[in-house]
Amino acid sequence: MKHDATLNAGDIARLADVGRAAVSNWRRRYDDFPQPVGGTAASPLFSLPEVEDWLRRNGRSYEMSLGDRAWQGLRASGDDLRLGDLVACAGAFLLYLRRDPGSWKTVTRSHEPAKRLHQAAAAATADLPVPVDWSLIDIRLYRLLADLADEQGPPEAFELLCERYIEAHSRRLSVTRADYAELMARLAVPSPGDDGAAASAGDDGAPAAAGLAAGAPTSVFDPACGVGALLLPFGGARVLGQESGESAALLAAVRLLLRGARAHLVAGDSLRHDGFSGLRADVVVCDPPFNERAWGYEELTGDPRWEYGLPPRGEPELAWVQHCLARVRHGGLVAILMPAAAASRRPGKRIRGNLLRGGALRAVLTLAAGGPDLWLLRRPEPGERPPSQVLMLDAADGLAGAEDAWRAFTADPEGVPPAPGLAVRIIDLLDDEVDLSPARHRPLPGEQDAAAEFGRVRERLTAAAAGLAGTLPDVAPLAETREMPTTTIGELVRAGIVTIHQGPPKMAVDAGDLPVLTVADLVAGGPPTGRTPAGAGHVTLEPGDVVATVVTGDGAARVVTAPGAVLGPQLHLYRIDHERLDPDFLAGYLRYAGASGATRSYSGASRVDARRVRVPRLSLAEQREYGKAFRELLALSDHLRATAALGDRLVRLGFDGLIGGHLRPGR
The missing domain is CATH 3.40.50.150 (Vaccinia Virus protein VP39)
Structure with a gap:
């Protein structure tokens, strides 16, 4: 059974390149905004043709990427209860493309492409745990998936579809948070010299895989x-x-x-x-x-x-x-x-x-x-x-x-x-x-240590709170909203103004002599804390580079001030022409794009399509004014986070000290 393509609020936000809050605002403010055609009150679904028509009528620019078109094609291929089967079928097809790309080209030229496809794909993916129902998807959608694989690569294309699926079914799926999964993986690998560090041959007696670290x-x-x-x-x-x-x-x-x-x-x-x-x-x-x-x-x-x-x-x-x-x-x-x-x-x-x-x-x-x-x-x-x-x-x-x-x-x-x-x-x-x-x-702190620590934290919190006024940004209101012509980072890349480098998908960041900037370092605004062995393939940071996360939710983007570290996983580096683009200006818009994009799910996060991020076309002097304001806002954010951490610490020490008899109420 086929259905019209539908979108949730996150899909609409991606389509129009706005935050989810903007979509909620449109629904409240505009009586002609499309009504839900499905879903639930908490997670409604809207008709894609109706949303596109509304965006056109209201002068809202939008662009549907190849990945979004493939995702909407899957959503339209069956009912939401079968969405997992549809995504799995798409993934099996991408696996077939990776394993036997030549066969797909032959299939597309045959007189019976659907029949030939089912036979060839089934043979190439016979090791999957359950048989695939290849008839779930029509040949036109298979071609669209093949185009997506050509653009991004089969693994990346499938991860995009999985992220969309997890977001769409976040209330039904229980997916382990990414930071928990990473921690469990790190704890599971013994340090050299630990008991049992030498890896065994496994259940089938197979030797250790080539490239595994010692003890893995x-x-x-x-x-x-x-x-x-x-x-x-x-x-x-x-x-x-x-x-x-x-x-x-x-x-x-x-x-x-x-x-x-x-x-x-x-x-x-x-x-x-x-x-x-x-x-x-x-x-x-x-x-x-x-x-x-x-x-x-x-x-x-x-x-x-x-x-x-x-x-x-x-x-x-x-x-x-x-x-x-x-x-x-x-x-x-x-x-x-x-x-x-x-x-x-x-x-x-x-x-x-x-x-x-x-x-x-x-x-x-x-x-x-x-x-x-x-x-x-x-x-x-x-x-x-x-x-x-x-x-x-x-x-x-x-x-x-x-x-x-x-x-x-x-x-x-x-x-x-x-x-x-x-x-x-x-x-x-x-x-x-x-x-x-x-x-x-968890033991209560010792009497003298608790009292002294409470006093030290209170002094630091008092000083931090007093310093907040000095970190307020110099930003003034406008009498009316300023409309500015915009471009995209993708267009800046094509013009040679920006070059994008991506951190490796995985990297050992707990051993070695080379400093690594991690996502946690970027969010906290601290120095690089990771360490990795020197080797080929590292992206070295230079002063004036802009580094941002590749996932939404954190909204982390900063300008590099010190050289020498290398780019860690889940990070993008933007190397710019400083005669035409201000780094703080670019970092501000990247930060906003990451913070206002799709909401982080329990499983981890949705990725930022950086090339679609829009930035205004301004002179370099105007960019520097905006960059200064963004830099001040970021400093305020860092100050507020540090102040809040001190406040939380003071509260915990206060409870520990009062309950443990190490502090008394003041008189």
Whole structure:
């Protein structure tokens, strides 16, 4: 069944090159704005022809990119309930193009292109976890997808479609946040010299993949892989996954195979129908479904995986923990996201206690206020003496210290890890509650340190607040809105005024001598904190360059002031002709484009199409005036963020000191 193409508010914002707030404003202000034709009250859908007609009638310029046309073609090919199947089919086609591009050219010249396409594509993608229904998409849309692959490359084209799909179904899909996935991947790779750092051959005896770093796992398994978010960082390893939804399993497999991964995925419920019963992977990562009561309690009562106890009916997450432990080799690591309540719910205390006694549970990290928690487990070696401590860490204020604390703890499990990590004696946890919540075990600061720190932070906050007036920008209101002719960054590139460089998709940023500017550094406005080995292919920063994130949400863009660092992942560098373009002027518009674009989803973010960002055509003198104002606004933003962080710190110290008896109310 075919449908007219539809758009959500984010699609309209991209089409018109405005922020989502502008679309909401149009709906309120203009009676003739198209009415929703589907979706829900919270996420309405609009007719693409009606929106285009309204934009034309109201003099709004718009441009539909090839990626957007492909996405709208998919949306129009079936109902939204089949959207996952449609995107998976498109991905399988892109995989076919990557593997056998010559066949596609032959198909397009044949008398029966659709029939020949189905046969050739099915043969080229026979290793996918479920058969593909190639009839879901017509031959015209396949041609459009081929054009998109020519423009961006098959992997990049499919990532764009996946981002659109995740955004469109953000309320139905539960996709692991990108920063959580990256942290889990980093924690899963042992440091050189750690116990078990030497990678094993994996479940099939295959040797380590060429190019893997020392200590990196050679096989990684995710038993609830969704669309593959947790497996993507392990491109050099053999990646295995299982997912109950067929379309999600197909999406995950295509994402991994398009990136050249040695991937094997199956569709099916991992707890009820384990597709990897003999597996012993080096690493298991998992973000299981939370609070899933119908997980198979009755039929799995005597399952051999329950080594640490039969999971209660209402504790499915403890079933997933033990399933993961059963699929990792001795000495291998399990990193699994858990709801915060799983650390303290009374029905699960017996299993939590057994995990501690057996030496399997090694760390509990709270990643955000209210959860989730990250449990790090290690399958003990036969006869191994259980450790006496477990790592607790509340990273709700930021993930920066989690990796250092984990590295220090694994290097010396009986030592004292750096803050904010805390080594807690296992014997102290084995009480009537077996409460593993890190916040409960976070100690109050010592009396003298707490009082002194409170005073220091209060003085700094007072000075920062007093200095706010001096950071206010020199910006004045206009009597009426100024209309300015604009151009796009893409046109500036074609004119030779701007050259765009992109950071590598992945880079080791935790070892080496060469400083690396990361996304976190750019957002915070601090110096480069990453370190990477010297080598070919790095993009070196020069003073006057503009660096911006490639994803929306952060809206981070800054002018480089110091040379020597190299460009990190997820960043774009804009090298400009300083005789024709002011860097602060360009950075201001890039920052606005990133901050006002598609809203960041739980999965991560939507990418900025930088070439479509519009900037006014102004003289260099006028650009410098705007650049000065943008620079002042950015300084104010940095000052406000630092002041807010001091305020949060003061509040926490105040509560800790008053409750712990280290401070008293003033008189």
